[in-house]
Amino acid sequence: xxxxxxxxxxxxxxxxxxxxxxxxxxxxxxxxxxxxxxxxxxxxxxxxxxxxxxxxxxxxxxxxxxxxxxxxxxxxxxxxxxxxxxxxxxxxxxxxxxxxxxxxxxxxxxxxxxxxxxxxxxxxxxxxxxxxxxxxxxxxxxxxxxxxxxxxxxxxxxxxxxxxxxxxxxxxxxxxxxxxxxxxxxxxxxxxxxxxxxxxxxxxxxxxxxxxxxxxxxxxxxxxxxxxxxxxxxxxxxxxxxxxxxxxxxxxxxxxxxxxxxxxxxxxxxxxxxxxxxxxxxxxxxxxxxxxxxxxxxxxxxxxxxxxxxxxxxxxxxxxxxxxxxxxxxxxxxxxxxxxxxxxxxxxxxxxxxxxxxxxxxxxxxxxxxxxxxxxxxxxxxxxxxxxxxxxxx
Numbered sequence: 349x350x351x352x353x354x355x356x357x358x359x360x361x362x363x364x365x366x367x368x369x370x371x372x373x374x375x376x377x378x379x380x381x382x383x384x385x386x387x388x389x390x391x392x393x394x395x396x397x398x399x400x401x402x403x404x405x406x407x408x409x410x411x412x413x414x415x416x417x418x419x420x421x422x423x424x425x426x427x428x429x430x431x432x433x434x435x436x437x438x439x440x441x442x443x444x445x446x447x448x449x450x451x452x453x454x455x456x457x458x459x460x461x462x463x464x465x466x467x468x469x470x471x472x473x474x475x476x477x478x479x480x481x482x483x484x485x486x487x488x489x490x491x492x493x494x495x496x497x498x499x500x501x502x503x504x505x506x507x508x509x510x511x512x513x514x515x516x517x518x519x520x521x522x523x524x525x526x527x528x529x530x531x532x533x534x535x536x537x538x539x540x541x542x543x544x545x546x547x548x549x550x551x552x553x554x555x556x557x558x559x560x561x562x563x564x565x566x567x568x569x570x571x572x573x574x575x576x577x578x579x580x581x582x583x584x585x586x587x588x589x590x591x592x593x594x595x596x597x598x599x600x601x602x603x604x605x606x607x608x609x610x611x612x613x614x615x616x617x618x619x620x621x622x623x624x625x626x627x628x629x630x631x632x633x634x635x636x637x638x639x640x641x642x643x644x645x646x647x648x649x650x651x652x653x654x655x656x657x658x659x660x661x662x663x664x665x666x667x668x669x670x671x672x673x674x675x676x677x678x679x680x681x682x683x684x685x686x687x688x689x690x691x692x693x694x695x696x697x698x699x700x701x702x703x704x705x706x707x708x709x710x711x712x713x714x715x716x717x718x719x720x721x722x723x724x725x726x727x728x729x730x731x732x733x734x735x736x737x738x739x740x741x742x
Contacts, residue, residue: 363695453488487701520651
């Protein structure tokens, strides 16, 4: 019997709840969030589609004591964190105090600073080791599956790896003039931060969206992709042996970029408080209230995502270039779990990662990034769980 507690009832949480219910590994599931009514809606939908009953609860993920109390009352083997990245540290602390394994899909972000890094989570390495607990970081798609693609390339496809380009394309259309595919505050902070890539042992910084290239994405076609900083590079540059350069690219349409420019120019994306009618408000948080809820985009979303890793190096003394990728269809994911493909591609790997811990295939005590584990059992489960992957020689 494996019991799992998941925290977070947004778009990704919807997918995770459905996929946990479909999994042969988990026998008892609890979904908790600050807003109980959101959990109840998801649980009712899971019950209708799968016949599986999910327990629900209300909890403030910023409150360690309250989270510990909930963990101890339910008694899970594992906590799956699909709340906000701001809450990673408090939920990891709660797992340490309650004695349960931990998994998240994105690294810690500072609420008052537009940056994200693994430093604070990595600092818990010794505490998790001493407690005999596993913490798995970034078990989403990117980070997550992209890390596994790189680990697969290192283990099976290449003798030496020189460069990696992670390429993320959403070729879908949700019908809105402007919307973000996951939490707007997190999404917009990520895109408007300075770009960074790693080359020859050092980080090189660029202006936001300064560099771009055209790439022919399988299943979508040629799109312009822009260089961003993305968290998986921070660990991959340490764990892929002999790597000389790693970059991350994401596609944006002209309309999206124009809206982004206007919002930046008028200051609505500021993260520092401003006074309005005698109250302190954070402009980007106010903007979040005006934009469509990412979960609401799913019913009308059409098109596909195409995300993968372009890996270059050598095999048997000859140059090799391979693109390892997944294509996911927005309409198909909505039919299956009532969510759009961006949520689906994050939620499915979270459940596969949870299965790896629950079954003991990945359960070394400590704090680990995805590629530090054997990619084979994860990738063997990924396709049957809903995200088939492919290798194309370039």
